[in-house]
Amino acid sequence: MRWQTGRLLRLVFDLRLYRLLEFRTAAQYAKERLGGSRAGFPAAFINRVRQCVWPQFLIDQLPIGGPKESVLRLDHIQPVGVRGNSHIVTEHQMSPQALEILDDWLVWLMTGLVPEG
Known part of the structure; x- marks a missing residue:
């Protein structure tokens, strides 16, 4: 049952990434946004x-x-924040x-x- 929940969560996550940012998978998002050869948003x-x-x-x-x-x-x-180091x-x-x-x-x-x- 746990593995089915994990697969369902992964599917929902991938669908949201695609709808919002047009990444087909979380792996593509991680590659392009978190250290791939391309920086920035699509x-x-x-x-x-x-x-x-x-x-x-x-x-x-x-x-x-x-x-x-x-x-x-x-x-x-x-x-x-009100502390001096919280903003410039x-x-x-x-x-x-x-x-x-x-x-x-x-x-x-x-x-x-x-x-x-």
């Missing part, structure tokens, strides 16, 4: 995020160097228009409704 996934298919994903371009684009997961938002303050800040877009995106994520305008 191009098909990035295109779907750009098309606003899912409210929990958002693409951002950070002004502080590093990768050109980042995929943000709004369903993984964590509070910023930079001179960068979001414009009022960007904050409005982020607020609207969070409303879409939490309620399923897209604000007008």
Whole structure:
């Protein structure tokens, strides 16, 4: 019975990986994302995020160097701690228009409704 449960869990895991990230198996995910020859998300996934298919994903371009684009997961938002080593303050800040877009995106994520305008 245990081996059947394990196979079922593996099948469910593989199906979710395919639906969300378009990886056919957990092995393919591990190879490509966790040390394979290719870094980053699959191009098909990035295109779907750009098309606003899912409210929990958002693409951002950070002004502080590093990768050109980042995929943000709004369903993984964590509070910023009050200790000095929990965050870094930079001179960068979001414009009022960007904050409005982020607020609207969070409303879409939490309620399923897209604000007008």
